[in-house]
Amino acid sequence: MYKKLCPKCHQPSFSSSDIDRWICPVCNFDLTRVSSKDAEARKATKPHLFIIKNSYLQENPTLNTKIKSYEYQSFD
Ligand SMILES: [Zn+2]
Structure with a gap:
């Protein structure tokens, strides 16, 4: 599970893949180039x-x- 934070509306969105085209579900901002965080691996850091x-x-x-x-x- 990957997480991206939209720089435009500041809402988090989740996806099972960070390779595909990623559009913010809230404001339709293109998040494809925004770096993702692995939501499940956060504890390991x-x-x-x-x-x-x-x-x-x-x-x-x-x-x-x-x-x-x-x-x-x-x-x-
Ligand atoms: Zn957004």
Whole structure:
């Protein structure tokens, strides 16, 4: 399911495909060139958050580099 927000009337419209010609059902504005958002994949864009014990992190320096690319919080 794809979602596009009409820049003219600001109403969202939904379609199962973003390849076909896409016309706003509200104001008939041509949305074909407007970039779509995958409505079902929106949750997956949230960053990963790890809660990790600070001392455990210091004892395991290899773990530190492993989780570097993720967003995490440490506690004492
Ligand atoms: Zn519209």
